[in-house]
Amino acid sequence: MDRILRTGQRAVCAVTAASALLVAGAGGAAATAAATTATATATAATITVKPSADTTYTQVVQDGDTSAKTTLATCPALCDQNPAGERMAVVGFTVAGLPAGATNIKARLELYAWTASASTTTTAYRASGGAGGSGTWASRPTLGAALDSDTAVTQGHNAWDVSSAVTGNGAVAFAVRQSTRNTRVYWASSENATATARPRLVISYTAPTASPSPSASPSPSPSPSPGWRLVWSDEFDGTALNTTKWNARDSYVDYDRACITSRAKNVFVKDGALTIRAHKENYTCGGSTRSYTTGYLDTRTKASFTYGRFEARIKSPNGPANSRGLWPAFWMRPDDGGNGEIDVTELPGGSAYYKAATAAIFRDYKPTKNDFRYSFPSGHPGDGFHTYTTEWEPGVIRWYVDGREIWRRDGDTTSWLEETFGADATYKRKFHLRLNFQIGGWLGDPDATTTLPADFVVDHVRVWQR
Numbered sequence: 469m470d471r472i473l474r475t476g477q478r479a480v481c482a483v484t485a486a487s488a489l490l491v492a493g494a495g496g497a498a499a500t501a502a503a504t505t506a507t508a509t510a511t512a513a514t515i516t517v518k519p520s521a522d523t524t525y526t527q528v529v530q531d532g533d534t535s536a537k538t539t540l541a542t543c544p545a546l547c548d549q550n551p552a553g554e555r556m557a558v559v560g561f562t563v564a565g566l567p568a569g570a571t572n573i574k575a576r577l578e579l580y581a582w583t584a585s586a587s588t589t590t591t592a593y594r595a596s597g598g599a600g601g602s603g604t605w606a607s608r609p610t611l612g613a614a615l616d617s618d619t620a621v622t623q624g625h626n627a628w629d630v631s632s633a634v635t636g637n638g639a640v641a642f643a644v645r646q647s648t649r650n651t652r653v654y655w656a657s658s659e660n661a662t663a664t665a666r667p668r669l670v671i672s673y674t675a676p677t678a679s680p681s682p683s684a685s686p687s688p689s690p691s692p693s694p695g696w697r698l699v700w701s702d703e704f705d706g707t708a709l710n711t712t713k714w715n716a717r718d719s720y721v722d723y724d725r726a727c728i729t730s731r732a733k734n735v736f737v738k739d740g741a742l743t744i745r746a747h748k749e750n751y752t753c754g755g756s757t758r759s760y761t762t763g764y765l766d767t768r769t770k771a772s773f774t775y776g777r778f779e780a781r782i783k784s785p786n787g788p789a790n791s792r793g794l795w796p797a798f799w800m801r802p803d804d805g806g807n808g809e810i811d812v813t814e815l816p817g818g819s820a821y822y823k824a825a826t827a828a829i830f831r832d833y834k835p836t837k838n839d840f841r842y843s844f845p846s847g848h849p850g851d852g853f854h855t856y857t858t859e860w861e862p863g864v865i866r867w868y869v870d871g872r873e874i875w876r877r878d879g880d881t882t883s884w885l886e887e888t889f890g891a892d893a894t895y896k897r898k899f900h901l902r903l904n905f906q907i908g909g910w911l912g913d914p915d916a917t918t919t920l921p922a923d924f925v926v927d928h929v930r931v932w933q934r
């Protein structure tokens with residue numbers, strides 16, 4: 469087995485159910501994202517964020533409010549005639565998908581109550597963490613300013629305006645306290661069996677520009693902000709792969725159902741673009757015959773970078789049907805083969821995945837990772853060329869699709885970011901680029917409906933640094 473490929477194992481890449489819970493839109497059916505064009509240059513959109521954690525903090529631990537997580541409870545200081553009976557509900561969210569430059573951001577915290585309760589005042593606060601805590605009163609989060617109050621509880625969803633606490637992507641937590649009516653109010657938690665009753669954060673915003681229309685043929689992509697200097701690129705303008713820039717591998721990996729070949733049948737440059745073409749054909753590699761062939765490029769020993777802006781303009785082969793088991797990706801691994809992976813984008817096919825582009829970073833493959841599935845507000849990665857960009861800088865990594873920021877990670881979100889992607893004087897790490905087109909694996913193998921041959925087309929790859 470090729471050691472370079474083996475050290476880049478990524479069988480655990482891409483999405484988990486947990487990450488799909490963070491943002492509506494992931495997984496398609498959960499989507500409540502709705503985009504409408506307000507003007508030629510601004511787009512109004514809504515995203516609904518599901519809780520990453522929640523709990524009830526209570527002074528009366530024996531009543532089970534913190535363990536019966538199908539509900540959250542609130543109650544004032546004198547609750548059920550117990551003077552030490554206060555409970556508050558704390559709910560955390562990880563907001564992602566707000567584009568850079570979004571304006572008119574409005575956020576509404578919604579909790580579902582099973583029973584209406586007149587003359588019951590509830591107030592939402594910004595909470596400093598604590599949503600995933602033990603639920604004991606001693607460990608309750610610090611509360612910020614009151615954000616919004618309501619004087620009655622209605623059966624169904626109740627809403628508090630928490631706009632001032634949501635200014636961009638990242639983690640945010642809220643506490644709801646009850647100050648009148650000396651009886652508990654029960655709210656559905658994120659573990660409630662009724663999915664539609666679970667807590668949610670509904671965010672509306674105006675995006676600065678509309679999505680560029682995908683074109684059928686290669687064309688320029690969004691320009692980077694000033695300060696970035698182009699240091700490496702391949703526009704794929706020739707008639708053959710430039711092997712001074714790329715290694716085209718002949719190999720195989722355990723998690724890929726295909727044999728990887730450098731044949732022109734699998735990897736070719738034509739009409740200004742690179743194509744990695746997967747075929748259904750019997751081929752022998754590693755002493756056994758597999759049913760597919762594909763291609764795999766990397767720049768190891770030819771181009772490696774510490775920090776930079778990494779971009780590829782890509783057309784995925786994956787549409788809503790006939791794409792199961794097809795998994796193109798543009799990603800990076802360190803030359804030293806150690807910890808760390810940056811996925812600029814992964815574009816797995818299949819009806820459950822084709823709408824989203826996955827951004828991810830890995831520390832190791834145990835796996836310690838952060839990942840995010842970005843669902844296109846309209847269209848999908850396979851409807852034309854789209855530009856996928858990652859800016860890796862000291863202390864922060866940002867991801868963009870078609871020039872819009874979709875996600876970022878920093879030391880606050882990711883404790884191991886600096887350890888894995890930092891570059892101090894004694895441990896300056898260089899990462900090389902990878903383009904591959906995996907067939908099958910843990911998101912599903914191709915089935916009888918999968919259309920092959922299939923083309924993963926790359927118009928360009930560009931790298932900038934500052």
Ligand SMILES: [Ca+2]
Pocket residue numbers: 686703704705740741926927928
């Ligand atoms: Ca090109």
